[in-house]
Amino acid sequence: MGTPDFAVPALDILLQNGYDIVGVVTATDKLGGRGKKQLLQPPVKKYALEKGLKVLQPSNLKSPDFIEALRALKADLQVVVAFRMLPEAVWDMPPKGTFNLHGSLLPRYRGAAPINWAVINGDTETGVTTFFIKHEIDTGDVLFQARMPIGPDETAGEVHDRMMHLGASLVLKTVKAIETGDYQLAKQDGAQATMAPKIFKATCEIDFSLTTKEVHDFVRGLSPFPAAWTTLDGKTLKVMRGRPEAAAHQLAPGTFESDNQAFIRIAAKDGYYYLDELQLSGRKRMNVRDFLNGYQFG
Structure with missing residues (x-):
């Protein structure tokens, strides 16, 4: 489950390592380009179609038709990278759970814009976290983390482009660990949490x-x-x-x-x-x- 360029390397690395991707869930096509007259496909959809993968584009994640289509895929595990907030009926569906890749070292920078706020605040380090999804956004039990530096003149866009490849590697590590059961969960310390709200x-x-x-x-x-x-x-x-x-x-x-x-x-x-x-x-x-x-x- 993912939409932008950031999510593509994670999908690619799972395919390259032989995992059976039974379906890809992404955003609906949007009007864009000059004059917003061209119907644009999300980057994840473009990649998935190139690889012959089944694509679902629900406008409503709670709709009975989508829930039934998702259940019919019989996924063992759901992987979420840069997607929307999921209802419990979706994230609680697969037997091995649903995990998310987040662009910060949780519990720091929970929210929509973790890369931007880390750079704005002058941080010299950031990273990626995989965690099992639960009700409250970005609060689930942590599976793995990986760290990366932020250069003194590096932009959020440059951090983003490096981070999506680090994140893909962490997604692969996480899937392998869940497959074998070789992992230990860590509770997030809410007292250490900081927020990364949407930017207007x-x-x-x-x-x-x-x-x-x-x-x-x-x-x-x-x-x-x-x-x-x-x-x-x-x-x-x-x-x-x-x-x-x-x-x-x-x-x-x-x-x-x-x-x-x-x-x-x-x-x-x-x-x-x-x-x-x-x-x-x-x-x-x-x-x-x-x-x-x-x-x-x-």
């Missing part, structure tokens, strides 16, 4: 009263999507990459400065944040030099 556009506005490092971590944690933003000439200016520089100044936080050739910098609490890759509303994403070729600061 309003969440992504940059606060330049923070330190340059905090601004840098915020930009990294939202790059490439949904992207941190500020405003320029009344338009939304998305910032995908930048770099902090500590320096004394008397400017108000959020003040723009530029030489109109090579740099744009914005005043923060303890220095400047230099913009490297940006996108002004109505324009394409570009580096700062290309942007300044078509834009002049007064």
